[in-house]
Each structure stands twice: as structure tokens, then as C-alpha cells.
Amino acid sequence: MGLAKESNFPFAAKIMNFTMYFCVMAIVLAFYLTSYDSCQIKITIFQIGGAIILATWLFRALQDGRFTKQRLFWDLPVLLYLLWGIIVFIKTPFKSSMSAIDEFIRLVYYTGIYLAVSDYFSQDRKMKVLANFLLVTVSCAIIYGFMQLFGKDPFNWSGAFNTRVFSTFGNPNFYAAFLVLTGPLILSYFFTTQNKTARVLYGLLFTANTVSLFITGSKGGWLGIAGSISIFTMLMVRYVVHSRRLKVYLVTFTLTAILVSAFGVYRYSMQRKDSLHFRLLTWRSTINMIKLNPVTGNGLGTFRLLYPAYRDREIFRIEGKHQTETQHPENEYLEIINDQGLIGIGLYLWLLYTVFSRGLKRIKGYLSQTIVIKKQTKARYQLKPEVYYLTGYMAGLAGLLAHNLFCVNLRFVSSGFYFWLFLGLIGGAYIPIPKENKVLPVQDKKSSSAPWLFSFKILIIVITVGSIIIYSRFLLADVRHNYGIGYAKMRAWDEAMHEFQTSIDLNPFFVMSRYFLGNIYNDRWLPGDDQRALQCYDEVIARAPHYVMVNYQRGIVHMKTKNYQESLREFGEALKLDPVYPSTYYRIGMIFIQLNNLDKALENFEQAARLNPQASDIYVNIGNIYLMKNLIPAAENYYRQALKLDAANLNAHRNLSIVLLRQNRKTEALRELRVLQQAMPNDPEINKVIKNLVP
Numbered sequence: 001m002g003l004a005k006e007s008n009f010p011f012a013a014k015i016m017n018f019t020m021y022f023c024v025m026a027i028v029l030a031f032y033l034t035s036y037d038s039c040q041i042k043i044t045i046f047q048i049g050g051a052i053i054l055a056t057w058l059f060r061a062l063q064d065g066r067f068t069k070q071r072l073f074w075d076l077p078v079l080l081y082l083l084w085g086i087i088v089f090i091k092t093p094f095k096s097s098m099s100a101i102d103e104f105i106r107l108v109y110y111t112g113i114y115l116a117v118s119d120y121f122s123q124d125r126k127m128k129v130l131a132n133f134l135l136v137t138v139s140c141a142i143i144y145g146f147m148q149l150f151g152k153d154p155f156n157w158s159g160a161f162n163t164r165v166f167s168t169f170g171n172p173n174f175y176a177a178f179l180v181l182t183g184p185l186i187l188s189y190f191f192t193t194q195n196k197t198a199r200v201l202y203g204l205l206f207t208a209n210t211v212s213l214f215i216t217g218s219k220g221g222w223l224g225i226a227g228s229i230s231i232f233t234m235l236m237v238r239y240v241v242h243s244r245r246l247k248v249y250l251v252t253f254t255l256t257a258i259l260v261s262a263f264g265v266y267r268y269s270m271q272r273k274d275s276l277h278f279r280l281l282t283w284r285s286t287i288n289m290i291k292l293n294p295v296t297g298n299g300l301g302t303f304r305l306l307y308p309a310y311r312d313r314e315i316f317r318i319e320g321k322h323q324t325e326t327q328h329p330e331n332e333y334l335e336i337i338n339d340q341g342l343i344g345i346g347l348y349l350w351l352l353y354t355v356f357s358r359g360l361k362r363i364k365g366y367l368s369q370t371i372v373i374k375k376q377t378k379a380r381y382q383l384k385p386e387v388y389y390l391t392g393y394m395a396g397l398a399g400l401l402a403h404n405l406f407c408v409n410l411r412f413v414s415s416g417f418y419f420w421l422f423l424g425l426i427g428g429a430y431i432p433i434p435k436e437n438k439v440l441p442v443q444d445k446k447s448s449s450a451p452w453l454f455s456f457k458i459l460i461i462v463i464t465v466g467s468i469i470i471y472s473r474f475l476l477a478d479v480r481h482n483y484g485i486g487y488a489k490m491r492a493w494d495e496a497m498h499e500f501q502t503s504i505d506l507n508p509f510f511v512m513s514r515y516f517l518g519n520i521y522n523d524r525w526l527p528g529d530d531q532r533a534l535q536c537y538d539e540v541i542a543r544a545p546h547y548v549m550v551n552y553q554r555g556i557v558h559m560k561t562k563n564y565q566e567s568l569r570e571f572g573e574a575l576k577l578d579p580v581y582p583s584t585y586y587r588i589g590m591i592f593i594q595l596n597n598l599d600k601a602l603e604n605f606e607q608a609a610r611l612n613p614q615a616s617d618i619y620v621n622i623g624n625i626y627l628m629k630n631l632i633p634a635a636e637n638y639y640r641q642a643l644k645l646d647a648a649n650l651n652a653h654r655n656l657s658i659v660l661l662r663q664n665r666k667t668e669a670l671r672e673l674r675v676l677q678q679a680m681p682n683d684p685e686i687n688k689v690i691k692n693l694v695p
Contacts, residue, residue, distance in 0.1 A: 012056040012059040012063075013056075015052060015056050016056035016057060016116065016120065019049050019056070020049075020117075020121065020130075021129070021133050022049065023046065023049040023050075023417065024130060024133045024137060024421070025136065025137045026049075027045055027049075027414060027417050027418075028042075028137045028140075028141055028178060029137065029140055029141065029168050030042055031168050033155060033157060035478040035479045035482055036478045036479070036481045036482040036485070036512075037170075038157060038170045039169070039171075039412075039414065040474075040475055041475065042413050042414055043413055043474075044471055044472070044474065045413075046109065046413040047109070047467070047471040048467075048468050048472070050105075050108075050109030051467040051468055051471070052464065052468075053109075053112060053113060053116050054108070054112035054113075054116070055460050055461070055463075057115060057116035057119065057120070058460055060120065062453060062456070066119065075118070077347070077350050077351040077354045077355075078111050078114050078115065078351055079111075080347055081111065081344075081347040081351050082108070082111040084340060084344055084347055085104070085107040085340065085344070086104075088297055088299060088340050088344065089103075089107075089299070089300040089301075091299060092301065092302060093299060094299070094302065094305055094543060094544070094545075096542075096543055097301065097305060097509065097511065097543040097544055098507075098509040098511055098543070099303075099305055099327075099544070100299065101509050103339070103411075104300055104301070106411075106413070110416060110417070110419075110420040111420070113417065113421055114423050114424040114427075116424070117420075117421055117423075117424025117425055118424040118427060118428045119428075121428070122424060122425050122428020124386055127386055127389055127390075127425055127428075128386070130421070130425065131185060131188075131189075131389050131392075134185060134418075135182075135185070135189065135205075137182075138178065138185075138186070138205075139205060140168075141168055141169075141175070141178065142179075142205070142209060144167050144168055145165045145167035145175065145212045145215075146208070148165050148166070148167065149165050149215055157170070163217075165215045165216055167212075169414050171412075172216040172217055172218055173216070173218045173221065173407050174409045174414045174415060175212075175216050176213055176218035176220070176221025176222075176224070176403070177221065177224070177400060177404075177407065177409040178414065178415065178418070179209050179216070180213065180221055180224035180225050180228055180396065181228075181396040181397070181399065181400050181415070181419075181422070182209065183206065183209050183229070183396065183399070184231075184232040184391070184392040184393075184395035184396045184399070185392035185393065186202060186205050186206045186209055186392075187229075188232075188388035188389055188392030189388070190206065191236070191240070191388050192388045192389075210225065217268065219264075219265045219268050219275070219406065220403045220404075220405070220406035221403055221407075222261040222264045222265050222268075223261060223265060223403065224400060224402050224403030225257065225261060226257055226399075227398055227399045227401075228395045228396050228399025228400075228402070229253075229257045229395070229399075230254055230257075230258065231395040231398040232254075232392070232395035233251060233253070233254040235363070235391045235395065236250055236391060237250060237251065239363055239364070239367060240367075240383065240387060240391065274318045277314075278315060278330075279330045279331075279406065281312040281314055281315050282311075282312075282330050283330070283331060284312065285311050285315075285329075286303070286307070286310075286329040286334045286335070286338055287334070288310050289307065289338055290337050290338050294337070294341060294342055295341045295342050295343060296340075297338060297340040297344055298338055298339065299339065300339050300340065301339065302338070303327070303328060303329060303335055303338050303339060304326065304328070305544050305545065307326055307546075308326075308546035308578075309546050309576070311577070313578075313579050313580045316578060316580050316581070317580070322581045327411075328408035329408065330406060330407060331404070331405060331406065331407075331408070332404035332407075332408055333345060335408060335411070351423075352401070354427060355426050355427035356394065356398075356426065358426065358427040358428075359390055359393070362386075362390055363391065366383070366384045366386050367383065367387060369384055389425075390425075393422045393425050393426050394426055396422060400415065473506040473507060474506070474507050474510075476506050477502075477507035477510050477513070478503075478507075480499045480503040481499070481500065481513050483499040484496045484498075484503060484513070484516060484517075485516065487499060488516065488519075488520060491523075493520055493524045496520050497517060500516050500517040501513075501517065504517070509543070511540055511544050514536050514540050515536070515537070515540045515550060517536050518532075518533045518535075518536030518537045518550075518553060519533075519553060521533035521536065522557055530560065530561050533553070533557050534557055537550050537553060537554050549574070549578075551570045551571070551574035552570070552571065552574040552578075552581070552583070552584060554570040555567045555568075555570035555571040555584075555587065559590075559591060562594075568588065571587060571588050580611055581611070582608040582609075582615065582618070583608070585604045585605070585607045585608035586604070586605065586615075586618060588604040589601045589603075589604035589605040589608065589621060590621070592604065593621075593624075593625075598625050598628060598629060601621075601625055602622065602625045605618055605622045605625065606622065614645055616641075616642040616645040616646035616652060617642070619638045619639070619641045619645070619652075620638070620639065620642045620649065620651050620652050620655065622638045623635040623637075623652075626638065627655065627659060632662055632663060636656065636659045636660070636663075639655055639659065640656065643656070650675075650676060650679055653672045653673075654672075654676055657672035657689075660672065666693055669693070670690065670693050670694070673686060674690070
């Protein structure tokens, strides 16, 4: 299969080249704080760029006649992985959910990136150009990361992760992943050049990369860099380095890196034991999900939809909050098995094995072109720079794979795009062979001029333009959703509803806007808002059956309309997903008071108090139960507990005054009533009681 010439369909070639180089830099460096997700712009750039790259690759491949049986066999691992992903998406029960659609789009474009890079960017010159763009990109990210470290970040997301640095990525773990990926590439530049000044600069950049990695606080990142440096050293010692002294230096450097990384992981794990515990609990919950369909998987993008039903209750304590939606299991391989089953992970591992095998073959091919320069008694080996680039790519990729044993950054474009880019560069169709310097494994056919070809190209253009419009709308939907949240916080209900509805119109798959719109109706509570809220929640459940807090919110709606049995049913469903949320037990207790079932009410209030012992209102209601049962001393005790937690709790003061009066302790009761009078000086009932008590 001969190399595609730049002259074949030059317009498509120029668009593909520009889009690829732009994406390489922009996906890392772009962020947009006006959208709900500050990194949504990265996703949009990837989606639009991926659509353009895939379209232009198809144009060029059709023009070059590259769709042959031999070519399909060459790309069989990635094509089968894509095909299985499509099958799994089709069988996904929630294809209309944003989760499944996101994963499907990523899968199509990730594999498209691989095919385009393998075909047209794995050549010598293109490989070097991409490496140069990556070097500039990581340098810019590191500079911005150090600005954050020294408190010079001018944007309002500064300090979002306390002292952990996240640069342009919005998440320190994602920043760490990119540093793991590019660290060995920086080292490859160090070995490529003979210029001492350049080596110093590359050495300083690698040092800055390593320091940046450690200040991310990412344990998985530290393990990843240890893995990537180890693979880099193994490849260099095995294939590249001939000097015994340099081999010793490399091995010593690698052992030091491993020890430092291990120490960092141990020390940070001791400081944040909950982080490791959280992962173990999440993995255990994920394994229970996998057991549902271990062979074929539960469906593409279903992890976040199913996980709430399997989440360990201890995770709520670790996170310290309940209104969160866990989207990934902190292990890429477990998520692949959950989504695509053992078949999917098998195809994935086969793909990785094939790519790394081809990478080694390509390195050997380049080494066969080594020039040996003899100088007196010594020999100097002049290697092609592509040997070093490939070594850097393979080592970085291996480190990223190690990192994803403890992270899921490959599910996000800031890592996933570069992962598939590196796969294409390593396993590219261009393999140098000693006797024939620049050939591919099979021969291309001549370009086709079939009548259907023109129509097919028009279809590609239409789909691409349509996709770009859709992805632009997705970004705008995220922006409008963010505006809606701002208006909701100001209780500007009409404006908030307009923004959320606009967000839904722009992106009908965006579940969160439907959920927030339902909450607006639930909070505003005008006539008919109960049905409007329930309709929004029904739409949420249709797309995400276990969406965070949706059953709880439905329970509140039914509670307000006095449909207590339905409310109890919804709260019961909420407790199945989150059995340690104290507010659910509190509201169930309030319902049982209305149903005059004081024992059940007391049982639920006590459970709420165990889960949230600092909430004074819970103790007030427990006191109320004892007051209704005429157990006056017990009621007094709970009212006083409430006041210890919140001395300004007026209900506690009011009810305590009642139980004190029942015990004829008028002086103490008067003291409580004075507190109420000070807070509500015009309350006629309080003033009347005080007047009757004062002589």
C-alpha cells in the first residue's frame, strides 16, 4: 500500500492537516468558564475537529483507493473494536441518554483519528511535525500550571482544587495524564539533538514536566510516569543506546524515578486514605454491575446510568455529599468490561498488542537505516530521529495505560484524543523495511471513479456540516444551562426557566437541564407546577432511570400535594439509591406525623439524627413527637439538644417554652419567650403569653 501523496486531493489534505494540528494544541489549551463545564469547549473542539478529520480522511482514502481487502485486514483490530462498539450501542437500552450518545460519538471519532493518523500522519515528516506541536503544547500547559502554583492565575477557577495544580485541564488528574503522556517525548528530544544548549533546555523542560506532575497530587499520575520512564529506558537500552555508561545512567535514573514515585504514592495515600478506599469501593460496586452481562456488557455509556443502584453507601460518607453523579469507575478497563463486556475488553487488548507490536517493528525498520560513523577507535551511531519519537510515543502511551488503572481520563477528550493519536502514530501503516526504504505492507489500488463516489462524497459533506451544527448547539446548551443556574440562585424563576428550556431545545439529550427545570417548578410552586415538575422528572427517568435525587424530588412534589402514599413510595425508591441521606428520613418522618403514625415518625427522625447529628431541626421534631405523646421530660431534653446546636432556632425556643409552662416553670418559660419576642416583636400571640406571665 503505497504512501499517499500530498498532491492527491490537496484541498482535503490541507484541511485535514490544519484541523489535526489545531486540535493537538487547542484541545489541551482551550477552556471556557462561561459554560457549565469549563472544559466543554475541549469536547466541542474535538467533536467538530473529529468530524472534519474523519470526513477529509474518507475523501482522501476514497480518492487514493485505499479501501482494499488488504487494507481492511491491516486495520482489522480497530475496525472490529469499532464494530463491536456500534453493536453494543444499538443494544443499549438508553440510546437517547447523553451518556450513551457521548460514548458513541467518542468511539467513532477516536477510531477515525486512529485511521487518519495511521494513514497520513505516521510518515517521517508528519510524525516530527506532530511531535513539535505536542512539545509547544505541553510547554504552554506547564507555564500556566506554574502560574497557578504561584497564585498568578487570573481566572476565577483558581484554587478550585486547593493546592493541587490543574493547568488548563480543569482537573489535576487529567493534567497529570497529559504530563505522563508527553514526558517521554520530551526525553526523546533530549536524545535526538547533539546541541548542548538544546539538551539543557529539554532537560529543564522535562524537569518542569516532572515537578508539574507531582504538584498535581495525582497518585495515578505518579505511577504512570514511573511506568512510562521504565518503558522508555527498556526501549532505549534494548534498541537505541550502545554506550555502556549511558545505559547505566538510564537504568539508575529509572530506578530513582520508580522509588520517588512509590514514595510519593505511599505518602499521599497515607494523607488521603479515603481516596484509596473510595476507589476500592467503586471497583467492588462496578464488578457487581459487570456480573449482570459479563460477556456482552451492559451497553455503551451505561455505567453512570446503572451505577447509583450499586454504589456502596460508604461512598457517600467519603464524598461528604449526596447530590453527585459518579460518571466513571476510576478504572478504564473495568468500564470497558461493564459497557462492552469481555468481548469488548478482548478486542481492546488485541488492538493494543497489535499497535505496540507494529511500533517495535517500525523501530527495527528505522534502526536498519542507522549510519555508523567510525572515528579512530570509536564508532558513533547516527540514528534517524523517528526512532526517538516512536520510543517517546510508545513509552508515554504505556504510562497512560498504567495511569488508567486508577483513573478514567481516557473517557475525556483531553486524554482520549491524544491516546488514539499516539496509537495511530505508533501502529501507522508506514513501516520502513531495510531493503525497500519507504513502503507499506500492501499495495493500493488506483483511485476509483465509480458513479456512486460523487454522491457518497456529497453525503459525507452533508453529515459533517450537520454534525458541526449539532455540536455547536451542544456547547451553547451548556452555556445556557449555566445561565439558568445563575438565575435560579437569584430565585429569578422566569429567567431561569427560559434558560433551561433553551438549553433543552439546543440539546434534547441534556438530562441535567430537564432535572433543573423540574426543580424550578418544585421551588416556585405556582398552580400547575406540580404536574410540570413531575413531567420534567419523568423525562429525566426515561433517559437516566437512576439520576441523582430525582426520586427524592418527586417525593417532595407528592408531599406538597398531600399524596402521601405516592410520596412514601418515591422516598423509598430514593433510599434504595442513597440509604444514608438524612433529609429523606426527615421528610418521611414529617409524612408519618400527618398520617398520625407517631412511632414511624419517631423511627425516621431518629435515623435522620444518626446520619446528621448536627441538624437542630431534627431534634426539634423528635421533641415534638414526645410532646404529642405527652412525654414532657423527653421533649424538653430534645429541644435543649436542638438549642445547643443552634441557639437561634426559634421553633426550639417556642416549643421549649410550651413544655416549661406545662411543668409550671414560668420563669424559665418567660426567658424562652423573651428570645422569641426579640426576634418577632410584633407577634401578638407571643406578646399575649408574656403579658399573662408578667405580674
